[in-house]
Amino acid sequence: MENSLDTALLIVGHGSTVNPFSSMPTLMHATTIRQRHIFADVACCFWKEEPSLRDALFFFRDPAIREVCVVPNFISEGYFTRTVIPRELELSGPETGRANGQVWKYCEPVGNHESMTGYLLERAREVAPGVPEREATLLIVAHGTSLNDNSAIAAKLQAEKIRQRGLYAAVLNLYMEEPPLISDWLNLTETRNVVVVPFFISDGLHSYEDIPVLLGLETAQARAESGAQEIQGRSLFYSTAIGTDSRFADVIIEQAMAQRKQVSQSVS
Amino acid sequence: MRALAQERALGDWAVKGLGCIGQIAIESLDDGTFLLSHRDDAGRADLTIHSGAEHADRLARFDDAENYRPLKTAPNLRHGWKMSLSDLEELRLALDHFYPGRLAAFFAFENGDLVTTPFRETLERQSGMYRIAAQISEEESDELIGNFCRSDGGCLRAILWRRDRIGTLPSTKLPPEKFDPGHDQAGAGGPVIPLLCQEACNLLVAEARRVVQAGR
Structure with a gap:
């Protein structure tokens, strides 16, 4: 990996004021990346935790840092990546020049990366070992929100990509806050075996508490390390959030590098 | 790797004798290493020793x-630990976990940047579920900020923002030193x-959103 010692990396996460584990994957990926000495500096900021996105406006005040790559550690394009992050970080587009001459480059969220499909499939296989895929339905579950129609697109795209591989009896993308709803899963699926992979960054409130309830699971059941949970004659296999995968550190770096390349190509 | 400007500044602050941040005491040792501990724990011999900045996140995340x-x-940093840090880079990483940003x-601030x-500007910028927070009244804001941000039990930051663009103080219920960047908000009076x-x-x-919703 090429060093970018005039470049800093800012990883933007959601965070939580309630759940202590929400920001941990983002912080863990930052530590991993920092130890590789690829960037001049590596920092995180969060919507609901400290440091805030507004705090990050004062980061990287070293004259040697000419570029800052901003990578949203978000699963999907949506309200946060399109509205909140640009507003709070005062980003005007893919490239934003600052008064000190620094250029902040706004990168694609990690969930848009091409490796996601493979990671989702691996998670599904890990949580339901020995379950024939042809006899199972795979549910890619995500947040979804009425605030921005783009928020569910990433999960939908992933479901389509997996569906095209013809591995599972059915592949569905379901959402917490917009149809098709996670809470309708019993009506929407036909197979006995149903594998659920939360398309989320962390095992925070949504994947740990909310979605298990929507599925009809007790929270403790969802937290069970392995095995099926029986619900109304169905065997439900529930995975941890995709974003806890340690390889997300590589994805963050690649999203940063891709944006640098893209911008330099458009300039030359 | 070259030390960043902020790390060099941190070294300068240590030399100047700024030996504390929030509830943490920073001890600079002759060999260039640093020791951090809770200011309340001075003199205690039963502290758990941690080596390296990676432990700071866990210590900062949960109270006693x-x-x-x-x-x-918030003035509820957990007690009972001492942290050994090998250099300025580690010191910065650790303090960024304890007091992010x-x-x-x-x-x-030191560079004039x-x-x-203003509070009103922050509220007016909000969207989605936080949009209604801007409906908080002046009286409610005065009460909320006076209670939520107070150094005694609320938050140890020195407030530099104003309530609105004309420079109204954030709250009449906070003492003048709450707005003084040179004041030790932890109350010990140290540099x-x-x-x-x-x-x-x-x-x-x-909280502003909660106040507005409660008044409906």
């Missing part, structure tokens, strides 16, 4: 009763690296 600390500048704010944002607040945090915005 293992409750989650959503506000790291505060070193950067002070560095910008710290821009403050400190201040925890500066340049803009209302998300927690305060969320």
